[in-house]
Amino acid sequence: MKILVAIKRVIDPDARIRLNADSSGVEEESVEYKVNPFCENAIEEALVLQGAHGGEVVLVTVGPEDVTQTIRSGLAMGADRAIRIEGVDTELDSDLVARILHKVVERESPNVILLGKQAVDGDNNQVGQLLAQYMGASQACFASEVVLEGEQAKVTREVDGGLETISIPLPAVITADLRLNEPRYASLPGIMKAKRKPIDVLTLDELGVTDTALKIEVLSLELPPERQAGSMVESVDDLLDKLKNEARVL
């Protein structure tokens, strides 16, 4: 069983973000990066599946050299090795990432490809689905439970109406929802071992990705409006009045 987990780093979601001078992107000076939380669920699931079925867990990410730290924290959780594809965040969109991952899948031939359902920065929720399309493989997105049975994966998905359980043939793309599992902490022995685990670095050329055109062009970003100050009301009647006539929610 070989499991490929595609991971992404995101700017610390708890940090206050600022836009750069021309509002074309987020200010990246002195920000802290973390592994996207859904990607941590994906890594955890891969490790759980590896525990049950044996095999290898391989991480892959696209980014400049400093994403190595993100990779190491995944290796510290217990993944066996990693691949970093050279890339620059601003020169990527979901479609290009999916096409890059498709090439990686062709090289690695994994049985299962796990991703987070979306990254909490752009919240695009596209890469898993696009990758499955490019591979011509089955997909099960928003997974809250994954069971491997022979050449099939039985996946419980969180959908609008509740839970849906589907059976899909391997190799397949599965994207992790938050309730899939509780990611483990990287233990100290894990952290120390991570240093010695191999990280292969490939360029887009080496991978055979020639078309690097983006399908999405970011025109500008804006911050959400500042929250207005609240006010105290004298009585329940005042509150009802305000809810009816000012907020118009009643």
Place this chain on the structure above:
Amino acid sequence: MFTEEHDMIRDTVRKIIERDINPYVEEWEKEGHFPAHQVMKLFGDAGLLGLKYSEEYGGADLDYTYCVAMAEELGEIACGGVPLAVGVQTDMCTPALARFGSDELREQYLRPSLTGEMVGCIGVSESSAGSDVASIKTTARRDGDDWVINGEKMWITNGYQADWMCCLVNTSDDKPHKNKSLILIPMDAKGVDRSRKLDKLGMRSSDTAQIFFDNVRVPAGNLIGQQGWGFFYQMLQFQEERLWGAANMIRGLENAVSETIEYTRGRSAFGKSILDNQVVHYRLAELSTEIEALRALTYRATELYVKGQDVTRLASMAKLKAGRLGREVADSCLQYWGGMGFMWEAKIARLYRDVRLASIGGGADEIMLGIICKMDGTLPKRKKGGA
């Protein structure tokens, strides 16, 4: 000084705190109790209780920079009592056992303490001997193959839940610095009475006990290291204890300042936010500067310490500054929280209560000042025969 591994250790510590500790702190503070074994196991399972100890007993053989990084991150815990308990386990009750204890003793007590299965405590202070360690009264006398211990220990962190104590006792009538020994006492031994859990100003969730020993018998092999060397062993670990204490203070103070900024930004009085008053934002900037200075001093002392230098002076300064600055930051921030800050449950009020201990425990501010003066050659010589 710090590497990617340090960062990852910090990250793991923070995750444990966010997920398994901070959600329960309110409850523990209210109960005046936290589940020490459960919390210790969290860190033990992640391999974080034995950073500096030998791999032979389940440690990781890392240098003290890792311990300082962990101590700093433990400051993310939303109270002072829980990090203190972890610090006692990693840096106060175990160092002498790890360095000088017999193989049997280390196997029996150090190993399970590094996995978090056992909780330890350190018994030095007594009702009539706190910072003046030399004047403790508890005794141990040899009787056949046993030590028989009599006396009392006071303000013992983890004391109520601990499985064992590293206890400083007098083992002869020799001079006060030469008559002391460290003896490991299993807390379930007959004659150990820990009936009183102390009611304290701060560190509410920490279980702090007064413990009495009435003819407590422990095997002769429970002596840690050599007889008569207890005072010296205790002194040996003070540099690390003080660095730990200083590092553990930093994050709590930073959080207090940033939470005060958020609060005062959102609260208005006299037509503008509290934060917009120059006295407030200037004061908070001043405090942030001081906290960074404390961090710089702590890091510098740590860096020299791992290079093998004696940093007694710098470590004492760091501990002194941490205690003083903790009080200053807590007091200034509480002021800007106004009536909200005066509420018992307010986080800033908890910090105000908890940091007060830093200037008292582990050698009071005045002891630190005495040490610094001694090393700077400004301490007046004692007259012979004087106290």
